[in-house]
């Protein structure tokens with residue numbers, strides 16, 4: 578705990594890997610009860626280094642926990658029609674339980690057209706409007722991995738959510754919006770701030786739970802944080818350090834650790850939960866498909 582003064586207290590770190598390991602152990606145990614290993618198909622277009630590295634991480638972790646994973650690495654100039662044809666083939670393949678199309682897609686492909694084409698029962702990203710609607714109706718089935726992973730992490734570290742004042746900075750379809758739905762479903766009082774929010778600091782200082790999902794280096798500074806608040810840093814920014822090497826940093830300034838009660842690091846915070854939740858969603862999809870075939 579900290580009183581926010583300069584008493585030298587430091588926020589409790591909330592590392593991602595132990596929480597991710599617990600989520601993965603549960604997913605692996607559920608997968609082992611199925612007749613065959615759940616099968617995830619991952620599609621990426623082009624060679625964007627971040628996408629290549631994320632997809633490699635997802636594929637590697639899937640195999641580690643005993644899932645079957647197939648990566649389709651298509652050329653950058655793959656047409657929308659060809660991509661939709663692949664999605665249709667994966668939808669129809671009874672051996673495929675989960676489909677993920679890595680975002681962002683090149684400009685000549687409509688993300689909406691592709692995400693809407695994925696069978697909602699195989700939509701392990703939770704981006705199809707049917708799954709978005711179920712989440713907002715309070716009946717989540719397959720829900721977006723980053724916010725679902727964050728909720729798992731809060732539970733793992735026994736951070737109270739019901740009744741808490743939650744502020745999310747960022748309103749994307751991948752993170753901010755679905756996180757708002759999940760926090761509401763968990764009985765928090767929720768505010769979503771964004772680039773048109775005046776006096777952001779006045780809003781964020783209200784938060785017992787503060788989530789930064791913006792993609793701007795050190796946007797959240799100590800003066801924006803209520804003493805003792807739990808701060809979850811979702812941002813992943815690639816910066817070149819004084820040593821000339823590229824490294825990852827979050828949306829939260831490191832000095833926030835002197836004010837916050839608890840803080841997730843970057844890297845090694847939310848990122849590992851995103852991957853673990855993707856594999857948990859793949860097992861959930863496989864379980865539901867097996868039950869539907871009985």
Ligand SMILES: NC(=O)C1=CN([C@@H]2O[C@H](COP(=O)(O)OP(=O)(O)OC[C@H]3O[C@@H](n4cnc5c(N)ncnc54)[C@H](OP(=O)(O)O)[C@@H]3O)[C@@H](O)[C@H]2O)C=CC1
Nearest residue numbers: 723747748749752771772790791792811812813847848851
């Ligand atoms: N750890 C993980 O697993 C993941 C990490 N990320 C990271 O999280 C970050 C956010 O990703 P994503 O949600 O996809 O990003 P988007 O770019 O889609 O959304 C960013 C949001 O931040 C808002 N914003 C931008 N500038 C400001 C500002 N100055 N003040 C307040 N709000 C602002 C935007 O507002 P507006 O809507 O008005 O434009 C928008 O809602 C990125 O760094 C990304 O790399 C993303 C996914 C997974």
Ligand SMILES: Nc1nc(=O)c2c([nH]1)NC[C@@H]1CN(c3ccc(C(=O)N[C@@H](CCC(=O)O)C(=O)O)cc3)C=[N+]21
Nearest residue numbers: 630631678679680681702722844845846848849851852
């Ligand atoms: N259809 C789709 N679904 C996604 O879930 C999706 C996507 N597209 N596009 C991009 C974002 C980003 N994302 C991350 C996954 C893992 C880490 C992760 O493991 N991060 C590690 C570090 C990784 C590194 O060192 O590069 C960490 O934070 O510790 C980060 C970010 C999933 N996304």
